[in-house]
Amino acid sequence: MTRTIEVVHSTNKKPKPNADNIAFGKYFSDHMFVMDYSEEKGWYDPRIVPYAPITLEPSAMIFHYGQTVFEGLKAYRTPDDRILLFRPEKNFRRLNLSSERISIPAIDEELALVALKKLIEVEKEWVPALEGNSLYIRPFIIATEPNINLTPANSYQFMMILSPVGSYYKEGIKPVGIYVEDEYTRAVKGGTGTAKTAGNYAAAYKAQERATEKGYSQVLWLDGVEKKFIEEVGSMNVFFKVNGEVITPELNGSILEGVTRMSIIELLKDWGVPVIERRISLEEIYQAYDRGELEEAFGTGTAAVISPVGELNWGQRNMVINNREMGELSRKLYDTLTGIQTGKIEDRYNWTVEV
Incomplete structure (x- = not known):
């Protein structure tokens, strides 16, 4: 596969949003990455082009x-004006694992990382400098073949778009309330929960609508068979600190590996x-x-990094955790991980990749 990536520069640059108040997922940069797939050629024509609508047949x-x-x-x-990615190879590896489950052909993970770095080089002015802000990256693959036969497609597009985002915690970190969902099912083993x-x-x-109506921010999903075992919180994995020990649901075939x-x-x-x-x-x-042993609970994910849980609502039972305050361990994890991501703390783990 060729590693030459064509770049077509936009001649109509967009104004940047106000860095003090950037809504998540509302603004997109001037360029995007696109690559096509066909059965005959495999993945081909990797290119960076102006951000624009795409045309697909109905x-x-x-x-x-x-x-x-x-x-x-x-x-x-970073404070010294470098641009860092956090473990991007893990995301492209997971993208391929998701693709395998949905019968989409694998991409070249090394090429994807080269393309992402090139795209961000082109769009470096879109990486916010304000503390807490970042540039969100959305890689995705769609089936483009015009065919309504129930079979995997023969043509696809792999795209990456960029969106500047504000701080997840604009007014400081506040533990969220979680509603336990015991009727609907998110995923079951053998399904698509790992993708x-x-x-x-x-x-x-x-x-989520039900949780919002009851005044809660997120949904805690239980297993789809017995409705007994904890799986995920909304779009995050979940951890509990109980009597000094941290526990988290094991990867069981229905939980996304964050x-x-x-x-x-x-x-x-x-x-x-x-x-x-x-x-x-x-x-x-x-x-x-x-017993008074549930010391902390928190979700983990790209958007919030650490989202402390202050309350769990389970039917008639309500658990207020750590007086609705962020726990000491949650704070240390948040500060350490965000410090590594933004270059404020030495990366002893070689997790960051400089663009």
């Missing part, structure tokens, strides 16, 4: 059968903090709460 298979995967990562501007594919997220909207999750586990192990991946029932967490 019969394009993405519209009918949802054959698509995506990723999410960020670029950060970042669009249908997983659309299927979660109804439960890059932030992986990094948190590695940090905890390096610090000598007991951390265990295993099945965790909600009843176990409630009993720990009842």
